[in-house]
Amino acid sequence: MNPVLLAVQRLAADDYTGFTFFVGTMAMMAASVFFFLSISTVDGKWKTSLLVSGLITFIAAVHYYYMRDYWGSFGESPTFFRYVDWILTVPLMCVEFYLILKAAGAKVGLLWKLIAASVFMLVTGYVGEAIHRYDSISWFWGAISGAAYFYIVYLIWFGEARKLANASSPAVQRAHNVLCWFVLVGWAIYPVGYILGTAGGLFGAQVSANLDAAAGAMNIIYNIGDAINKIGFGLVIYTLATTMSSTASGKAA
Ligand SMILES: *C/C=C(C)/C=C/C=C(C)/C=C/C1=C(C)CCCC1(C)C
Numbered sequence: 001m002n003p004v005l006l007a008v009q010r011l012a013a014d015d016y017t018g019f020t021f022f023v024g025t026m027a028m029m030a031a032s033v034f035f036f037l038s039i040s041t042v043d044g045k046w047k048t049s050l051l052v053s054g055l056i057t058f059i060a061a062v063h064y065y066y067m068r069d070y071w072g073s074f075g076e077s078p079t080f081f082r083y084v085d086w087i088l089t090v091p092l093m094c095v096e097f098y099l100i101l102k103a104a105g106a107k108v109g110l111l112w113k114l115i116a117a118s119v120f121m122l123v124t125g126y127v128g129e130a131i132h133r134y135d136s137i138s139w140f141w142g143a144i145s146g147a148a149y150f151y152i153v154y155l156i157w158f159g160e161a162r163k164l165a166n167a168s169s170p171a172v173q174r175a176h177n178v179l180c181w182f183v184l185v186g187w188a189i190y191p192v193g194y195i196l197g198t199a200g201g202l203f204g205a206q207v208s209a210n211l212d213a214a215a216g217a218m219n220i221i222y223n224i225g226d227a228i229n230k231i232g233f234g235l236v237i238y239t240l241a242t243t244m245s246s247t248a249s250g251k252a253a
Contacts (some may be wrong), residue, residue, distance in 0.1 A: 017217075021219070024140075024227060027063040027227055028057045028064055029061045031054075034054075034238075036054040038238060046139040049237050055229050066078070066081050067085075068080045079133075083129075087119065093229075100175055100237070106112070114152060125141065129141075134202070157180050161190055165177075171244055175209065175240040182228075193225065196214055
């Protein structure tokens with residue numbers, strides 16, 4: 001039998017990237033249990049939103065399990081697992097926007113616009129990172145990815161989604177606003193990681209001329225972004241769902 005398959009990996013005390021992968025795995029698992037178990041405590045129409053929150057952190061937990069292992073084994077950026085995770089979880093975050101605005105009349109067309117923009121953002125980011133990481137042209141892929149990101153920001157802050165939010169209950173408006181800030185500030189963490197970790201960076205601003213060393217910094221930034229955005233997003237939905245449920249059943253809001 002291959003002993004490597006049985007071995008537990010040593011986590012070096014100065015492997016900060018490995019540490020954030022490890023803690024990230026645990027945090028995503030714990031958050032999933034929390035969101036799943038909370039489903040039974042909210043009113044029927046909020047159950048799907050909480051289920052989606054739990055799926056986002058659960059999908060991330062499984063990918064973190066693999067990414068932690070990949071990083072430990074090869075000391076390389078787990079680009080493939082990272083982007084598969086994102087391409088599943090970011091559209092689910094778009095679903096969260098749609099679900100809370102549905103009562104105000106959100107159409108499936110809005111959901112598809114958000115999903116299409118996020119998939120475009122991630123596929124172009126993947127091309128820049130997986131294929132052109134060592135080429136200066138990676139700035140170009142980052143830039144068109146960024147354009148799709150700004151389109152999402154536009155839709156939720158000023159476009160169709162904002163108009164629907166304005167026609168919603170105060171609690172939904174509050175939640176929509178907080179989610180908007182997550183996308184504007186929380187999601188902006190990711191391009192910072194990309195800039196530091198790819199040759200095309202921003203005017204060559206990568207952490208180290210040695211891009212293999214920069215991979216560690218890039219992944220720490222991505223891991224922090226994921227913890228903030230996936231767990232934070234879920235908690236906003238949780239707060240909204242529990243507030244609306246207790247109001248509806250006449251308990252103290
Ligand atoms: C749970 C995962 C989330 C919320 C991931 C979000 C990822 C992004 C907003 C990534 C954006 C990027 C750019 C705007 C330009 C450079 C390439 C990316 C893909 C890192």
